[in-house]
Amino acid sequence: AQSVAQPEDQVNVAEGNPLTVKCTYSVSGNPYLFWYVQYPNRGLQFLLKYITGDNLVKGSYGFEAEFNKSQTSFHLKKPSALVSDSALYFCAVRDLMEYGNKLVFGAGTILRVKS
Amino acid sequence: DSGVTQTPKHLITATGQRVTLRCSPRSGDLSVYWYQQSLDQGLQFLIQYYNGEERAKGNILERFSAQQFPDLHSELNLSSLELGDSALYFCASSVAEVSTGNTIYFGEGSWLTVV
Numbered sequence: 001a002q003s004v005a006q007p008e009d010q011v012n013v014a015e016g017n018p019l020t021v022k023c024t025y026s027v028s029g030n031p032y033l034f035w036y037v038q039y040p041n042r043g044l045q046f047l048l049k050y051i052t053g054d055n056l057v058k059g060s061y062g063f064e065a066e067f068n069k070s071q072t073s074f075h076l077k078k079p080s081a082l083v084s085d086s087a088l089y090f091c092a093v094r095d096l097m098e099y100g101n102k103l104v105f106g107a108g109t110i111l112r113v114k115s
Numbered sequence: 116d117s118g119v120t121q122t123p124k125h126l127i128t129a130t131g132q133r134v135t136l137r138c139s140p141r142s143g144d145l146s147v148y149w150y151q152q153s154l155d156q157g158l159q160f161l162i163q164y165y166n167g168e169e170r171a172k173g174n175i176l177e178r179f180s181a182q183q184f185p186d187l188h189s190e191l192n193l194s195s196l197e198l199g200d201s202a203l204y205f206c207a208s209s210v211a212e213v214s215t216g217n218t219i220y221f222g223e224g225s226w227l228t229v230v
Binding site: 032034036042043044045046049051090097098099100101102103104105107108 | 117119146148157158160163165170171173205207212216218219220221222223224
């Protein structure tokens with residue numbers, strides 16, 4: 001079964017510093033990977049996805065993610081963190097089922113950006 | 116705004132009762148997904164519908180059921196509610212039935228509290 005792991009429950013970073021939120025995956029076949037963000041009392045917002053092509057994927061709000069096949073990782077990055085980036089971040093992988101599909105999510109990582 | 120609309124946003128009900136959560140997918144999207152988010156279980160896939168037909172099933176309890184109507188809106192019915200059913204229920208949508216590359220967009224969720 002497809003799965004992702006987010007090894008850090010929480011990441012703390014100072015405003016203006018680069019941030020990384022880690023994700024590793026375990027899949028059979030080609031991985032289709034996604035990052036979502038959840039702000040307090042809000043829904044899940046799509047940030048970016050890796051399907052194929054360039055290993056560096058650019059997404060919304062200045063975020064990017066680096067796909068690394070040898071390390072089976074898909075870390076989320078941003079060069080300069082903002083306080084407003086503080087939220088809950090989820091990595092997810094597409095899991096194809098017999099007649100449909102679903103996203104399998106990691107446990108989530110809380111990002112706290114301090115001013 | 117993802118374009119996925121869920122109602123109600125908040126709901127408080129008593130144990131043993133039945134509730135219906137409603138979802139309107141993004142314009143043009145034929146697939147609808149339901150997810151449950153709870154503190155102990157994280158984000159769990161419940162069920163997927165495509166153009167009115169069930170396509171994939173996850174860890175959905177027998178007390179729960181869903182359907183997708185001809186106008187593509189979907190409803191999740193939760194019956195014989197228990198305290199443990201208290202959670203945030205997300206609806207999501209995407210264009211295709213099974214498409215590894217398409218993004219799944221989430222609504223803001225329906226908060227269910229069972230007392």
